[in-house]
Amino acid sequence: MDMTELKEYLPLLIPLVIAQFSLLGYTIFHIMRHDSYKHGSRALWLIVALVGMQFIGPVLYFAIGKEEE
Amino acid sequence: MNVLEVKEIKKSFGSKKVLDGVSFSVPENCVFGFIGRNGAGKTTTMRAVLGLLETDGGEIEVCGERVSYGKTPKSGYIGYLPDVPEFYGYMNAREYLTLCGEITGMSRNDLKNRCGELLELVGLDKEKHRIKGYSRGMKQRLGIAQALINRPKLLICDEPTSALDPVGRKDILDIISAAKEQTSVVFSTHILSDVERICGRVAFLEGGRTVFSGSIEEIHERQTDTGLELTLKRTEDAERVLEAFSDMENSGGRLIFKKASDKKAAELMAFLAAQQIPVMRLERHEADLEDMFMEVVGK
Amino acid sequence: MKGFTAFFIKELREMIRTKRMMIILGIFLVVGILSPAMAKLTPELMKMAAEDFTEMGVTVGEIKVTALDSWAQFTKNMPTALIVVIIMMSGIYTSEYARGTLVPLITKGLSRQAVVLSKLAVMLITWSAGAWLCYGVTYFYTEWYWDNNTAKALSFAAFCIWLFGVLMISCIVFFSSLASSGAQVMLGTGAVYIAMTMAGLYSKAKEYLPTRLLDSNPLYRGELLPGDYTKAAVISAAVSAVLILAAMPITKRQMI
Incomplete structure (x- = not known):
């Protein structure tokens, strides 16, 4: 893939990367700030968030792992 | 007129008889102690009074109005403090009280004043944090405030002091005593010193039956x-x-x-x-x- | 009505403060970008694969990507995003019943119908905002790279997918009146989806099944017209209404 081609993908890639990384970043921030979870442990959720980083990981955490407020 | 009249209510869960003839009445402006061991049926009775539980028999009247399952007594009659009050952790105390007041249909101005008044009464007026960080005692105090928001004729508290330390207990008892000026209070407990401190009338519940119901004086007379x-x-x-x-x-x-x-x-x-x-x-x-x-x- | 308004605002606040709204919208945004991105990348991927194929003696011709491919990805990805919404919303009723947070409010005269309806309203708002955000983003990129006019009935196809989501949300409402946990609600809703897909294998029933609403490719290509989806749309709307109406009296039996 040469530079001109890459340039064509940028309008797609930049927002995609920003959206996904902010979702991932927020999830990790949330996991680190809490000590207890509905299910699972901190290590487990960090792994899940990173492995399923596209958005499945964060979603699983917020649906199943996050403690009820 | 009696604020609360409970006549011979019965309730079984499966084959287990939880209530087997509970009767008592609460006059106006009275602190009523509802005494029984753990598992005697206190919470079940209270839930029945609130219309949260279907009874198998008997009658409950609040301010002369029949209570039936699913039909909560007309708003404004009862305020309820559950044994372990659960709130929305993402709200602060004032927001929660506002929600409660809006549900009862209070006017905006009245509600605003009432919130301030109650938060001061229960000592949460300086608290700006969200409820998720509250201690047991703070939740209990907020629980009383929400129960009193619409100036109910009857305040029902389920074991309000059982899980608290001596200081927290004293706070709650003082708040209940203060509330007596405007409302009748029924509170269940197994801590007898609390009852002696503030109650005018009591009922004893044992094995799902009321074995005694009357004033504190009657107890002393009974045992001359x-x-x-x-x-x-x-x-x-x-x-x-x-x-x-x-x-x-x-x-x-x-x-x-x-x-x-x-x-x-x-x-x-x-x-x-x-x-x-x-x-x-x-x-x-x-x-x-x-x-x-x-x-x-x-x- | 007073109770509904107050509780609805509480629900909205809950969605925002527990960050659920943000996460759901974020996911729809990602899906909205992902669909055209995947379409755009298809020729690159094929080119890479083609090298292997040539070794095997198979030649792959030049692939021309159009708006149709981008929208086909959209149709393929939306159900995934819907599943995310269902997972995140499945406990919306049952967790309140289980924790007892409704007790103080119900004893103040809040009706159970108001609870059922305000939560439904918030779920619908979230799903609608997400679905149409996703549609808008995909529309924007498809216009940028290709030409949206190549595909037909775009907004109608999106409406169909949205309607299917409404049906799934109604399933959440219905199962929540019976179930005691979010997992049970998820199971029930999932079972409905699977049952419909299975029934869809019989071509006779296909036309009437709500799952038909998710099959938008023939619409884009103009092989089917919006009118061909009327039956499935009407049935989905009617079933949704029935589920919600049935949930109201059943919810009264829920111990809180």
């Missing part, structure tokens, strides 16, 4: 015969005393009259004086709530 406990200086004198007073019991060096009228007491003292028996201690036993409780639960 007070006990008498005698400790002698020399144990060998005990024989002589027991010979003269056959209904006395020897319990480990102490001589006890289970029930002694004033006349009996005078006779005993005269006997001791005449026989010149040296006495260490002669003590009168005032029957208290605990004796009453032990008596009704048959222990």
Whole structure:
């Protein structure tokens, strides 16, 4: 893939990367700030968030792992 | 008129009879103690009064209005503090009270003043944090505030003090006493000293039945015969005393009259004086709530 | 009505403060970008694969990507995003019943119908905002790279997918009146989806099944017209209404 081609993908890639990384970043921030979870442990959720980083990981955490407020 | 009238309510969960004839009534402006051991059916009774539970029989009236399952008594009659109050952790106290007030249909201005008033009453007026960080005692206090928001005629508290430390307990009891000016209070508990501190009337619940219901004075009247406990200086004198007073019991060096009228007491003292028996201690036993409780639960 | 308004605002606040709204919208945004991105990358991927194929003696011709491919990805990805919404919303009723947070409010005269309806309203708002955000993003990129006019009935196809989501949300409402946990609600809703897909294997029933609403490719290509989806749309809307109406009296039996 040469530079001109890459340039064509940028309008797609930049927002995609920003959206996904902010979702991932927020999830990790949330996991680190809490000590207890509905299910699972901190290590487990960090792994899940990173492995399923596209958005499945964060979603699983917020649906199943996050403690009820 | 009685604010709350409970007549012979019954409830079974499967084959287990939880309530088997609970009756009591609560007059206006009264703090009513609802006493029973854990598992005696206190919470079940309260849930029935609130219309949160279907009863198998009996009648409940709040301010003259029948209560049935699924139909909560008209708003404004009852305020309820559950045993473990659960709130929305993402709100602060004022937001939560506002939500409660809006549901009861209070006007915006009235609600605003009332929130300030109640937060001050329960000592949460300086608290700006969200509820998720609250301690047990703070939640209990917010629980009372939400129960009082629309100035109910009847405040029902389920074990409000059981899980609190002595300071927290005193706070809650003071708040309940203060609330008495405007409303009747029913509160369930197994802590008898709390009842003696603030209640005017009580009901004892045991095995799903009300075994006694009446005022604190009635309890004292019921037990006019007070006990008498005698400790002698020399144990060998005990024989002589027991010979003269056959209904006395020897319990480990102490001589006890289970029930002694004033006349009996005078006779005993005269006997001791005449026989010149040296006495260490002669003590009168005032029957208290605990004796009453032990008596009704048959222990 | 007073109770509904107050509780609805509480629900909205809950969605925002517990960050659920943000996460759901974020996911729809990602899906919205992902669909055209995947279409755009298809020729690159094929080129890479083609090298292997040539070794095997198979030649792959030049692939021309159009708006149709981008929208086909959209149709393929939306159900995934819907599943995310269902997972995140499945406990919306049951967790309140289980924790007892409704007790103080119900004893103040809040009706259970108001609870059922305000939560439904918030779920619908979230799903609608997400679905149409996703549609808008995909539309924008498809216009940028290709030409949206190549595909037909775009907004109608999106409406169909949205309607299917409404049906799934109604399933959440219905199962929540019976179930005691979010997992049970998820199971029930999932079972409905699977049952419909299975029934869709019989071509006779296909036309009437709500799952038909998710089959938008023939619409884009113009092989089917919006009118061909009327039956499935009407049935989905009717079933949704029935589920919600049935949930109201059943919810009264829920112990809170």
